[in-house]
Each structure stands twice: as C-alpha cells, then as structure tokens.
Amino acid sequence: MSKPTVVVVGNGMVGYKFCEKLLARSAQFQIIVFGEEPRHAYDRVHLSEYFNGKTAEDLSLSTLSWYSDNGIALHLDDPIQEINRSEKTIHSLKGITLKYDYLVLATGSSAFVPDIPGIEKEGVFVYRTIEDLELIKAHAVNAKSGAVMGGGLLGLEAAKALIDLGIAETHVIEFAPRLMPRQIDSAGSNMLQMKLSQLGLHIHLNKSTAAIAGDKKIQSLRFNDDSQLAVDMLVISAGIRPRDELAKLAGLHVGTRGGIVVNEKMQTSDDCIYAIGECALYEGMIYGLVAPGYEMADIVAAHLTEGEKSFYGYDMSTKLKLIGVDVASFGDAFITEPDCRTILFEDTHKGIYKRINITNDGKNLLGGILIGDADAYNMLLQTVNNKIVLPPDPKDLILGSRGGETNAGAGVMSLPDDALICSCEAVTKGAICSAVSDGGVTGIDGMKKCTKAGTGCGGCVPLVKDLIAGTMKANGQYVKNVVCEHFDYSRQELFDLVKINGLKNYDLVLDHYGKGDGCEVCKPVVASILSSLWNDVIVKQEVIQDSNDRFLANIQKGGTYSVVPRIPGGEITPDKLIVIGLVAKKYGLYTKITGGQRIDLFGAHLSDLPLIWEELIDAGFESGHAYGKALRTVKSCVGSTWCRFGLHDSVTFAIEVEDRYKGIRAPHKIKGGVSGCVRECAEAQSKDFGIIATEKGWNLYVCGNGGSKPQHAQLLATDIDKETVVKYLDRFLMFYIKTADQLTRTATWLNKLDGGMSYLKNVIVNDSLGLGEQLEEEMQALVNTYHCEWKEAINNPAMRKRFAHFINAPDEKDPHAQFEPMREQVRAKEW
Amino acid sequence: METVIATQWIMACYVDDVPENGGSCIKHGDEQIAIFNFARRNEWYATQNLCPHKQQMAISRGMIGSAGESCEPKVACPFHKKTFSLLTGECLGEEELVLKTYPVKIADGKVFVGID
Ligand SMILES: Cc1cc2nc3c(=O)[nH]c(=O)nc-3n(C[C@H](O)[C@H](O)[C@H](O)COP(=O)(O)OP(=O)(O)OC[C@H]3O[C@@H](n4cnc5c(N)ncnc54)[C@H](O)[C@@H]3O)c2cc1C
Ligand code: SF4
Ligand code: SF4
Ligand code: FES
Numbered sequence: 001m002s003k004p005t006v007v008v009v010g011n012g013m014v015g016y017k018f019c020e021k022l023l024a025r026s027a028q029f030q031i032i033v034f035g036e037e038p039r040h041a042y043d044r045v046h047l048s049e050y051f052n053g054k055t056a057e058d059l060s061l062s063t064l065s066w067y068s069d070n071g072i073a074l075h076l077d078d079p080i081q082e083i084n085r086s087e088k089t090i091h092s093l094k095g096i097t098l099k100y101d102y103l104v105l106a107t108g109s110s111a112f113v114p115d116i117p118g119i120e121k122e123g124v125f126v127y128r129t130i131e132d133l134e135l136i137k138a139h140a141v142n143a144k145s146g147a148v149m150g151g152g153l154l155g156l157e158a159a160k161a162l163i164d165l166g167i168a169e170t171h172v173i174e175f176a177p178r179l180m181p182r183q184i185d186s187a188g189s190n191m192l193q194m195k196l197s198q199l200g201l202h203i204h205l206n207k208s209t210a211a212i213a214g215d216k217k218i219q220s221l222r223f224n225d226d227s228q229l230a231v232d233m234l235v236i237s238a239g240i241r242p243r244d245e246l247a248k249l250a251g252l253h254v255g256t257r258g259g260i261v262v263n264e265k266m267q268t269s270d271d272c273i274y275a276i277g278e279c280a281l282y283e284g285m286i287y288g289l290v291a292p293g294y295e296m297a298d299i300v301a302a303h304l305t306e307g308e309k310s311f312y313g314y315d316m317s318t319k320l321k322l323i324g325v326d327v328a329s330f331g332d333a334f335i336t337e338p339d340c341r342t343i344l345f346e347d348t349h350k351g352i353y354k355r356i357n358i359t360n361d362g363k364n365l366l367g368g369i370l371i372g373d374a375d376a377y378n379m380l381l382q383t384v385n386n387k388i389v390l391p392p393d394p395k396d397l398i399l400g401s402r403g404g405e406t407n408a409g410a411g412v413m414s415l416p417d418d419a420l421i422c423s424c425e426a427v428t429k430g431a432i433c434s435a436v437s438d439g440g441v442t443g444i445d446g447m448k449k450c451t452k453a454g455t456g457c458g459g460c461v462p463l464v465k466d467l468i469a470g471t472m473k474a475n476g477q478y479v480k481n482v483v484c485e486h487f488d489y490s491r492q493e494l495f496d497l498v499k500i501n502g503l504k505n506y507d508l509v510l511d512h513y514g515k516g517d518g519c520e521v522c523k524p525v526v527a528s529i530l531s532s533l534w535n536d537v538i539v540k541q542e543v544i545q546d547s548n549d550r551f552l553a554n555i556q557k558g559g560t561y562s563v564v565p566r567i568p569g570g571e572i573t574p575d576k577l578i579v580i581g582l583v584a585k586k587y588g589l590y591t592k593i594t595g596g597q598r599i600d601l602f603g604a605h606l607s608d609l610p611l612i613w614e615e616l617i618d619a620g621f622e623s624g625h626a627y628g629k630a631l632r633t634v635k636s637c638v639g640s641t642w643c644r645f646g647l648h649d650s651v652t653f654a655i656e657v658e659d660r661y662k663g664i665r666a667p668h669k670i671k672g673g674v675s676g677c678v679r680e681c682a683e684a685q686s687k688d689f690g691i692i693a694t695e696k697g698w699n700l701y702v703c704g705n706g707g708s709k710p711q712h713a714q715l716l717a718t719d720i721d722k723e724t725v726v727k728y729l730d731r732f733l734m735f736y737i738k739t740a741d742q743l744t745r746t747a748t749w750l751n752k753l754d755g756g757m758s759y760l761k762n763v764i765v766n767d768s769l770g771l772g773e774q775l776e777e778e779m780q781a782l783v784n785t786y787h788c789e790w791k792e793a794i795n796n797p798a799m800r801k802r803f804a805h806f807i808n809a810p811d812e813k814d815p816h817a818q819f820e821p822m823r824e825q826v827r828a829k830e831w
Numbered sequence: 832m833e834t835v836i837a838t839q840w841i842m843a844c845y846v847d848d849v850p851e852n853g854g855s856c857i858k859h860g861d862e863q864i865a866i867f868n869f870a871r872r873n874e875w876y877a878t879q880n881l882c883p884h885k886q887q888m889a890i891s892r893g894m895i896g897s898a899g900e901s902c903e904p905k906v907a908c909p910f911h912k913k914t915f916s917l918l919t920g921e922c923l924g925e926e927e928l929v930l931k932t933y934p935v936k937i938a939d940g941k942v943f944v945g946i947d
Contacts, residue, residue, distance in 0.1 A: 063927065449925075485899070507871065517871055519896030520907035520914070543853030547892045547909030555909055559888045805888075806863075807848045807855040816863070816881075816888040 003030040004101040006304070007090055009080045009246065011035030013044055014277030014293035015106030016061050021301035023070055029304070031072045032100075034092055036079035037129060040064055045290055045456075048161045050133050059130070083250040085270055102272055104300060105260060107243035109278040109288070113236055114149075118212030123233045127158045136235065137165065143232035145169040147221060149209060150237035151179040153320055158235045159201055160324065171202045171229060173209060173221070175238075183318060183329035184369045187346070191353035191371045195325040198351075204229075242279045242286055255281040264310040265303050266296050274300045287314055290456065291423040298426065315423070317367075317381050319374055319459055325351070326374035331367025331384035332357060340366055345398050347372075354398040356380070363389055365397070378463040379412065386419045412463060413470040421463055424456020432464060436471040443468065481741050484521035486514045491667065491742045495529050504534060506544045524549070525742045528629055531665040532737050535785040542802065548627035551803065552789055553609055556602060558817045558828035561609060563589070563601040564626035565616050566662060569636040569654035569674075570597025579619040587612055590825045596633035596671065598624060603826055605813045606805050613790045622788040625663060629743075631670045634658040635683065639676030639693070646676035647693040653722065654682075657691070660726065661733065663786050667740040667749075670733070671706075685713045688746040689729060697721050702732055702760070705747035714750075714757050717765055730779040731764045731772055838934065838945040843877075846940050854906070856880045856891035857944075864933060864944060865891035867917065869904060876917040877933040877944050882908040884928055890915075898923055 006022065006029045008015050019031055035041070042059040050059065067074040075092065082091045083103065091097050111126035113119060123143075125136050140146070146167040148159045151174030162170045172179075178189035179196075193203050211222045212234065220230040242259040253261040253269040259281025266274045266282075276296035278288055287293065292314035302309040317330035335357050336342065345354040352372035358365055365383045370376065380397060382388070390397070415421075417430035435441040435450045444465055448454050454461045481490050489497065494513065503509050506526050510518050523544035530536065542550045553561035565580070580599055584591045587608050589601040604612055613623075626632060634657050637643065639650030654674040661670070673684030674691045684690025690701040696719040704713025717728055740749040753759060762768040793799045804810035819826035841859055843866055849855045851870035856863055863880035880890050893906045895917070904917040914923045920930035934945035 445925075486896075516902050517869075517895075517897035517904070519898065519905070520894040520912055523894050523896065543850050543894065546894075547889070550892065555889070555892070557887075802850065805856060806858040807866075808844045808857040812858065814863075814888050 003028060005030045005032060005099065006102045006104060007098060007100040008033045008104045008106060009090070010106035010108055010243075010277070010279075011037065011041045011074065011076065012106060012108045012277065013041060013061065013290055014108070014297050015104070016041035017294045018104060018106060018276060018297035018300060019067075019070075019072055021298050022304065025301050025305045025307065031070075032098060033067070033072060033074045034078055034080050034090075035074070035076045037131075038077045039130065040067070040074065040076060042130065044128075047127075047130070047133065048157055050130060051137065051161050051164050056130050080246060083246060083273075085250055085273075088272065100272075102274070102304060105247060105268070105273065105275040105279060106277045106297075107246060107279045109240040109242045109286070111236060112239040112241040114209075114238055116209055116212060118214065118218070119236075121212055121214050121218045122216055123214075123218035124212065125233065125235050127154065127161075127235050127237055136161075136233075139233055140165040140167055143167055145171070145231045146233040146235070147171040147173055147229065147231045148235045148237055149173050150239070151176070151203065151205070152182065152237065152239070153180060153318060155235075155237035156180070156196070156320065158237050162233075162235065163200060167233075169202065170200070171204060171231065172196075173204050173207050173223075173229075175206070175208045177206050179203065179205070180320075180327065180329075183333065184327065184371065185334065185355065187344070188327075188353050188355065188369045188371045191346070191348070191351055192325060192327060194348070195351045195372060199324055240278065240286070240288055242281065244279055247273075247275065247279075255284070259286050264299075264312065266300050266311060267303075274303075276300055282311060283313065285313070287316070289314075289316065289318065292316075294424055294456070295426065315381075315385060317384075319377050326370065326372055326377075328370040328374040328377040329368075330377065330381045331365065333367045333369050335366055343395050343398065345395070356394065356398055358390060358394050362394065365390060365394070368398075370398075378460060382412070382415055382419055382421075382463070386416050388414065412466045413474065421467065422451075422453040422456065422460045424460075425452040425454075427451050427453040429467060432467045433471045436468055437475055441468065442472065483525050483742065484519055486510065486516045486518050486522050489513060491525055491529070492739050494526070495533075495738055498526070498529050499533055504530065504536070506530070506541060518544075520546075521742075524629075528665045528667065528742070532782070535664075535782050542799075551606065551609065552623065552627055552793060553604065554627045556828065558603075558819075559814055560602070560817045560828065561604045561606065562626070563604050563609070563612055563616075564594070564598060564624035565621035566624040566658075567598040567633075568658040568662075569634055569651050571636075571651055571655060576619060576621070579616070579621075583612055583615050586615075588819075588826065590822075590827060594626075594633075597635050598633060600626070603819060603828065605817060606803050607810065607813060610794045610800050610803050614794050617788070617791055617794065623663070623790040625789075628665060629668050630663060630665050631658065631661040631672070634672035634674060635687070636674045637676050637679075637681035639674075643676055643681075645679060647695060648676060648698070650674040650676035650682065650691075650693060653691065653698075657726070657729070660783055661729075663789070664733070664737075664782050666733070666737045667742050668745045670746070686710065687713060689713070689732065691725055694719050698725050700725050700728055703746040703750040703757075705745050707745075709747075711747045711751075716761060727776060728764050731775040732760075734775040734779045735760075735763060735771070838947050840936065840943040840945055843942045843944045846937060846942060849942065852895060854891040854893065854895065856888075859944070859946065862946075863888055863891075865893075865906075866935065866942060866944065867891075867895050867906065869895060869917070872904070874904065875935040875937060875942065876904065876906075877935045878906070878915070878917065878920055879931040882910060882913065883922075883930065884908060884911060884913045884926070890930065 011033050041061045078092045078094045080090050080092050089099050111128050146162045148155045151172045159172050178186045179192050208224045209221050210224050213220045220228050222228050244254045244260045247260040248254050260275035260279050262275050262280045266276050268275050277293040299309045299311050320327040340357045343356050354370050356368035415429050419429040421429050439450050441447050441450050454464050482488050509526050524546045527544045548554050556562050584601050589603050592600050594600045634654040636650045636654030640646030640648050671687045672689045673682040673687040675682040675684045676693050685701050686704045686706045690713045692699045700717045701713035702716045705711045805814040806812050818829040820829045843857045849866050849868040854865050854867040865878050865880040867876045880888050882890050887910050889909050893908050895906045898905050905914045907914045915930045920932040922928040936943050
C-alpha cells in the first residue's frame with residue numbers, strides 16, 4: 001500500500017512546524033509542500049533583525065536540504081491556485097496537478113491595506129516578507145522622513161526599524177485614541193508615548209488618513225481633519241487579513257470578516273482539509289501569533305496519527321520586543337472594577353507604568369499591563385495561567401523585593417509541573433526540571449538541544465535559566481558562576497588563589513586548579529587576572545590573550561585591525577594630529593573620531609601594525625588599550641581654562657586620571673569622564689566613574705554605563721578634593737578588579753552586589769572592611785609598573801615576528817582583506 | 832577498483848614559527864592553512880584558515896583548548912567565538928559548519944602538512 005499523501009499549502013512558520021511535528025510522530029506519510037514565497041520557511045517573528053545584519057539564511061527555520069533529507073517534496077515560488085474537492089486534487093501556478101489524501105492549508109495572512117486614494121504610489125510599503133524589507137531598505141536610502149500607519153504591536157516594530165534604517169524623522173499614525181489599543185490601556189499608552197517620544201518617534205493619535213498625495217511618488221499624507229504631513233515613505237501596518245481566497249474558491253466555509261472556519265481538530269467544513277496558523281478562524285477568532293499556530297500544527301499532526309488532542313483557544317499575552325521600551329500585556333488586561341481589584345504603579349520620572357488586576361477575594365491574578373519595566377512578565381504570566389495563590393500583599397508582585405537577584409528561582413520553583421514555560425515549543429516546567437535532574441543538563445544551550453525550550457521567540461529564556469538554577473540547587477548541585485568547564489571556581493576565587501600562590505602563568509594555574517586543556521573562555525580570564533596581579537607584558541603570554549590583546553589591536557571586519565593611540569582627556573596638539581594624518585595616509589587607513597574623544601584608524605594589515613606603531617611612538621604616542629579589557633578613555637569637557645561656566649580645570653584632571661590608570665587590566669573595559677560644572681558636557685555620569693566639579697571641590701560618581709543597557713552613575717562622595725577623589729578611585733577600581741565576574745561592567749557588578757550602593761559606599765568611603773589601605777597599595781603597585789605594550793612589542797624581535805599574516809611569507813598581506821571606496825576613504829569589502 | 836589518493840606533504844614552516852599552544856597561518860598557492868602547535872598535548876593540527884561562519888580569514892588567530900570529558904581538541908574563531916573540533920573540523924555549537932582539516936607531521940624541526 002502506498003503512503004497516504006499530505007499536501008501542505010504554505011511554507012511559512014506554521015506550515016514548516018507542521019512538517020516537523022508530523023515527522024516526529026510518524027513516517028507513514030508522503031509530505032508535499034507548496035510555498036508561494038521564493039524562500040523556504042523563515043522566522044517571521046524576528047523579521048526586523050534583517051535590518052540589524054541578520055541574513056535571510058540566518059532567519060531560515062531549517063536548511064534547504066532538511067526537506068529532502070526527510071523525504072519532503074518542496075515546491076517553492078509555486079502557489080496553489082485551485083482545489084478540486086471532488087477529485088481531491090490541487091493545481092499549482094506552474095501547472096502541477098496532484099492528488100491528496102489530506103490537505104493542510106497554512107496560508108497565513110497578508111497585511112491589510114486600507115482602500116485610501118493614492119495607496120498604490122511609489123514609496124508605500126507593507127511589512128510582512130523578506131522581499132518587503134528589501135524594498136523598504138532600498139527606498140530608505142534616499143528618504144529623510146517616514147511614517148508608519150498603525151500604532152499596534154507590528155506598527156511600533158516597523159517604526160523602530162525605520163529609525164534603525166537611519167530615517168531621521170519617523171512618525172506613527174494611529175486611528176484609535178491610544179497606542180497598541182488591543183493590548184494596553186490609555187494610562188499605559190500615555191507612558192509608552194512619552195518613552196517613545198524620547199526615542200525620537202513622533203506619535204499622532206486619533207488620526208485617520210484620507211489620502212496619499214504625490215505625483216508618482218508619495219509626498220505627503222492628508223488626514224480627515226485636513227492636516228497634512230510631508231513624508232518620503234509610508235509603511236502600512238493596519239492589521240492583518242487572513243489568506244482565505246483559495247479556501248473560498250473551493251467553497252469551504254469562511255468567516256464574514258475573513259478566515260477559514262475550523263473546529264477544535266482544525267478541520268474545515270471538508271473533513272479532509274485542515275487549516276492552521278493565521279489563516280484559521282476558530283470560534284470567531286484569528287490567532288495572530290506563532291505559539292497558537294504551532295499548537296494548531298501539533299493538533300493536526302496528532303489527529304492524522306490518531307492521537308487525542310484538541311484546540312481550546314490560546315493565551316494571547318504578548319511582550320513587545322525591539323523598541324527599546326519594555327511593553328507587556330498578559331491575561332485579562334482590561335477587566336475593571338467592580339469585576340476585579342486593580343493595583344496601579346506609576347513612575348513618570350522613570351517612565352514606568354504597571355497595572356495588575358486581581359480577583360475580588362485577592363487570591364488570584366487575572367491579568368495586567370507592564371510598561372517601561374517588564375522583567376516580571378514571565379513570572380506574572382505563569383501566576384495567571386497556573387492560578388497561583390497570591391502573596392498577602394499582591395503589590396509586591398509589581399514593586400518587587402529590593403535587591404532582586406537573591407531569591408531568584410524560588411518563585412519559579414513553586415510553579416506546578418504542567419506549567420507551560422516555553423509556549424512556542426510547548427515545553428512544561430516538568431520537562432525542563434527532568435532534563436536537569438535526569439538528563440544532566442546544566443545550562444541554557446544544553447536545554448535548547450535537549451528540549452527545544454527557548455528556541456522559538458526566546459521570551460522564556462530567563463525563566464528557563466531560573467528553572468535550571470533552581471532545580472540544580474534543589475538537587476544539592478552547587479551553582480555558582482564558575483569560569484567555564486575547566487575551572488570549578490568563580491573569577492573572584494581564582495583571583496585569590498592565583499594571588500596567594502603567586503602563580504605567574506596560565507599553564508601553572510591550569511595544572512593547579514583546572515582540568516583539561518583550557519579554552520577561549522578561561523584563557524583570557526586568567527590572562528586578565530595575571531596582569532591585574534603582576535602587570536607583566538601581556539604579549540609574553542600571547543596565546544592566552546583574546547585575539548585583540550594578542551595583536552594589541554582590534555580585529556575588524558575582513559580581518560584587518562584598528563589602531564587607537566591614547567589621547568589623554570581628548571587633548572591633542574596640532575603636531576600630533578598631523579602625525580596621525582600622515583600615518584593614516586601612508587598606510588591607507590580609514591580614520592574616525594571615536595565616542596571617547598580619540599581617533600581610530602581602521603584597516604591596518606597585521607604586518608603593518610609594528611610599522612605604524614613605530615611611527616606613532618616616535619611622535620610621542622602610547623597604546624590606547626582600545627583592544628583590552630582595561631581603561632579606555634577619560635572624557636573631559638574643556639572646563640575652566642576656556643569655558644565661561646567652568647569651576648575647575650577638568651581637562652588637567654582628566655589627563656591625570658587617565659595617565660594614572662592607563663594599561664591596568666580589569667574584568668571588563670572601564671571608561672571615565674570629568675566635567676567642569678554641573679552642565680556635565682563630558683557626560684561623566686554615563687561612565688564607570690564620573691567626576692564633576694562643584695563650588696567646593698568635586699563630586700564622584702561610580703558605576704554608570706552607556707551601551708545597550710544604559711544606567712546612570714551613582715553618587716559616591718560629595719565636595720571632595722582631588723587627592724581624595726584619587727584615593728577613592730584607587731579603592732573602587734581595585735575592589736572591582738578583585739571581586740567582579742569576568743566580562744561584567746561596573747554597573748552590572750553593582751546591581752549584583754549584596755547591599756548595593758550603600759554597601760559600596762561603606763567599603764570605599766568608610767573603609768568598613770578595613771581594606772582601604774591595601775587596595776590603595778595594590779593600585780599604586782600597578783601604576784608603578786605601567787609600560788606601553790606597543791613599545792615593548794616593537795623593540796622585541798621575537799614578538800615582532802608574530803605580526804605577519806603568513807608565517808611562511810611574512811612580506812605578503814592577506815589577499816582576502818579587501819577594501820572599497822567610501823566618501824574619499826575606504827571601508828571593508830562585504831563578502 | 833580501489834582509488835588511491837596520494838597525500839602530498841608540503842613543508843609548511845619551522846616548528847618555532849608557531850607559538851606554543853597557539854596558531855599561525857601559512858600560504859600554499861591560493862590556499863591559507865592554519866597550523867596549531869598544541870604543545871600542552873604534544874600534538875599538531877592544521878585546518879583551513881577561513882572561518883565558514885562569516886568568511887573571515889582568522890582561524891589561525893583563534894585560541895585553542897579542549898571541550899568536554901573526552902577533551903576534544905578545539906579552536907575558537909576570534910570573530911564570534913564559534914568553536915570547531917581540531918580532529919574533525921566540525922562546529923561544536925548548533926551550526927552545521929565544518930572546517931577542512933589536514934594531516935600534520937614533524938621532522939627535523941620542520942612542519943609538514945598533507946595536501947590531497
Ligand atoms: C514583522 C512581524 C513581527 C512579528 N512578531 C511576532 C511576535 O513577536 N510574536 C508572535 O507570536 N508573532 C509575531 N508575528 C506574527 C507571526 O509571524 C505569525 O503569527 C506567523 O508567521 C504565522 O504563521 P503562518 O504560517 O500562519 O503564516 P506565514 O508565516 O505568513 O506563512 C504563510 C505562507 O503561506 C504562503 N501562501 C499563501 N497562500 C499560498 C498559496 N495559495 N500557495 C502556496 N503558498 C501560499 C505565504 O506566501 C506564506 O509564505 C510577527 C509578524 C510580523 C510580520
Ligand atoms: S561641563 Fe560646565 S565647564 Fe564643562 S564645558 Fe560644560 S558648561 Fe563648561
Ligand atoms: S561600534 Fe559598537 S555600537 Fe557600533 S556597530 Fe560596533 S559594536 Fe555596535
Ligand atoms: S567569522 Fe568565525 S565565528 Fe563568525
């Protein structure tokens with residue numbers, strides 16, 4: 001008997017998942033897939049990452065050969081045009097006719113495009129496929145302003161994408177009186193609007209678009225209230241429309257507002273035809289998220305293999321990703337008193353709004369909204385879904401116990417075993433815990449391989465991590481932040497061991513305290529500890545350094561390096577500027593001013609590095625340590641020497657501080673800043689340490705951070721003199737170097753420090769541990785042993801020899817490193 | 832019938848050209864080959880120098896080490912730290928990436944790489 005044939009129409013996310021699920025259950029079927037798009041199924045949920053450098057291939061859900069490897073016939077770029085239900089055949093555009101035993105419609109949806117005059121003009125786009133994004137990207141190059149029609153989940157994501165594409169002026173036009181009308185209330189919307197405005201988005205509510213004006217190309221939008229907005233492009237994100245045209249043509253039941261009607265087994269009005277994903281209409285509802293789509297796919301796979309499983313609707317809780325503001329909505333977000341009790345928390349200063357709705361008896365959580373801080377989202381969602389009894393004071397749920405971290409894991413461990421943790425892959429808490437207890441899984445990567453949890457949208461990853469840690473703890477497995485598989489110690493423990501035993505090289509440390517042969521994680525950690533302790537020339541132990549530290553330069557695209565000479569405090573003489581210019585010209589380097597007030601020279605061949613540095617050192621430059629986990633820059637404003645507001649000489653102080661701490665290795669990079677008055681032109685409060693002049697002296701701030709998670713530095717001491725600033729800085733930096741985990745910036749270190757800022761203040765200012773003097777001495781020892789690594793490297797023939805791309809042809813450059821012209825300079829060629 | 836592919840041994844460099852427990856790159860015609868001196872284990876390895884992840888010529892500048900209980904020798908690309916087995920060339924992470932590997936032998940302080 002030949003295998004029954006299952007034809008899948010649509011190779012989107014859900015159609016793909018269906019193939020995967022059916023294969024997992026049975027090999028009894030011949031699977032044939034037709035897709036309208038030219039590519040095999042990709043991750044639409046993370047579509048926007050296409051603009052952040054992900055390629056179509058990165059987004060693919062599988063390799064192309066996965067289909068043939070599993071015996072699936074895949075026809076791409078060939079949409080099904082007709083179903084003949086009496087013959088049980090389908091016909092494709094390219095002329096294929098096939099008989100099916102079962103037909104699965106996974107045709108998804110398309111963007112809803114309202115019928116507005118001018119909608120067909122050039123420069124008007126939708127946001128659904130990789131092709132759409134390619135068109136948007138191409139058009140954006142010449143666009144200065146853009147608008148998104150629709151302020152929902154997808155619209156805001158599209159707006160963020162426009163900003164990322166460099167559109168200087170981005171607008172969001174929403175018809176309703178608030179943003180994300182389906183997910184959040186108006187107070188939440190107000191807060192969100194405030195945060196988005198800070199990001200540079202222009203939000204227009206209560207606006208309905210009457211026409212799109214322009215010759216051939218869009219020039220402006222005209223609204224019903226007769227106002228106008230000039231824009232160069234428009235992205236429409238006004239909702240979705242299920243793709244039911246094929247089903248309709250075949251006479252299947254469809255809803256009045258679209259969608260293929262299905263029962264709880266996902267069967268359409270024809271028993272042999274199923275519909276799943278965004279095209280399916282179950283009890284009057286379209287489920288526009290992947291997780292319910294995956295669930296539907298599993299139900300059909302179960303039904304075809306005689307399994308018992310039915311669809312009963314699905315939780316539509318969501319968390320907005322990407323936009324730079326946390327937004328989440330879960331459970332019944334809109335229910336109001338008297339049907340429930342509502343607790344609100346609002347902090348307009350920080351832009352946080354939280355609302356939870358609880359039952360009138362105070363026992364259960366019904367739903368809520370989180371804006372500005374959605375860390376609690378996963379746990380709150382679990383609390384709703386599993387009807388977990390609330391603590392006596394439910395407001396703790398959104399205020400949180402201060403100092404967080406300490407009992408992480410305790411909350412998640414109280415969830416029932418059948419609590420659904422990863423909804424994309426339908427993995428329960430029980431499955432995760434047993435993967436740890438019985439499967440020996442100890443980390444998130446292992447968990448992804450073992451259970452697939454966290455491989456979908458990724459939203460559950462923090463929760464999965466907590467569960468792994470919690471289970472290990474419950475099993476008596478000791479959890480600490482060990483360096484890696486080769487060292488059973490945290491960085492701080494290893495630091496102390498190396499110090500007490502006076503170990504001076506990596507192999508000794510590995511022999512004494514590790515196992516195996518080390519790796520790319522522990523080698524640089526030990527390298528950093530060794531130089532923080534003994535301050536020897538790092539290139540002497542070159543092979544344990546990260547590539548950047550090994551070649552004393554930052555590796556860049558194409559395999560060339562960038563060169564950053566130190567320019568303390570950002571002060572530089574005209575003569576030195578000329579030298580940089582001449583060197584850049586001679587070696588064909590691209591030059592750019594960095595964010596830290598110095599000059600970066602890109603595109604240096606490995607073999608040119610010693611020559612370049614020779615010339616720079618001759619002119620009085622030193623290494624800038626831009627390649628190391630070390631002090632980068634101390635940024636300064638011009639201060640009292642020129643600025644009419646300046647209270648003290650900020651430049652001189654910045655230079656002194658930069659010179660003092662240059663070259664010292666730390667768990668992560670360190671940046672500083674000095675401002676001459678409260679106007680803070682040096683942005684010192686966004687640095688690991690910031691010094692700001694006051695009438696009476698200086699204020700010292702610590703543990704600030706720019707980067708992906710900005711955090712303001714906090715005040716450590718007020719109105720102190722220069723000597724005291726340096727004394728506190730010595731103590732602070734040394735304390736950080738000795739106790740932080742690897743790759744932890746001061747801000748994160750402080751956030752994890754028990755007792756937080758008040759503890760740190762006690763240690764540094766009040767010397768509560770009695771360590772003050774020791775820390776100062778240790779720092780002084782490092783300062784005394786400073787050397788410019790580049791000077792050592794160019795003067796040592798053995799070290800110099802390493803700066804060759806080909807060891808057997810030292811004079812030849814890497815032919816693979818190529819450049820193309822850009823604005824009178826060069827850039828790395830794309831491969 | 833049996834096909835015999837003769838391995839041709841080329842002299843790549845001298846032993847002290849490659850740092851202990853690190854790598855260097857050599858040029859053979861248009862090919863770039865990364866050679867590793869795994870001194871800690873008294874072993875030598877060679878792979879293609881091109882990282883298949885984002886096509887960067889950088890494997891020889893990566894850090895070497897071992898993975899797991901079996902101490903599989905490995906190298907980490909300096910760009911995004913994808914790790915590859917030095918024995919099989921296979922990526923040790925999720926990706927299906929492979930490095931070409933070459934046999935190595937040492938004689939008279941010289942390093943020879945087998946090319947087929
Ligand atoms: C930018 C963006 C961000 C998103 N973010 C999230 C998120 O954060 N979380 C979330 O849960 N969801 C998100 N979604 C929604 C999610 O992508 C969809 O729910 C999911 O893709 C639906 O899967 P599907 O297979 O039903 O439809 P699709 O993925 O659209 O696949 C349907 C496929 O069928 C093809 N097709 C249609 N008709 C035919 C035919 N006649 N013959 C052959 N092929 C046909 C289509 O071309 C398409 O390739 C997002 C969507 C977008 C666009
Ligand atoms: S911070 Fe004050 S002193 Fe420095 S440049 Fe700005 S205004 Fe002038
Ligand atoms: S320089 Fe920094 S912010 Fe810019 S692309 Fe590189 S890592 Fe990202
Ligand atoms: S290029 Fe090698 S890991 Fe990305």
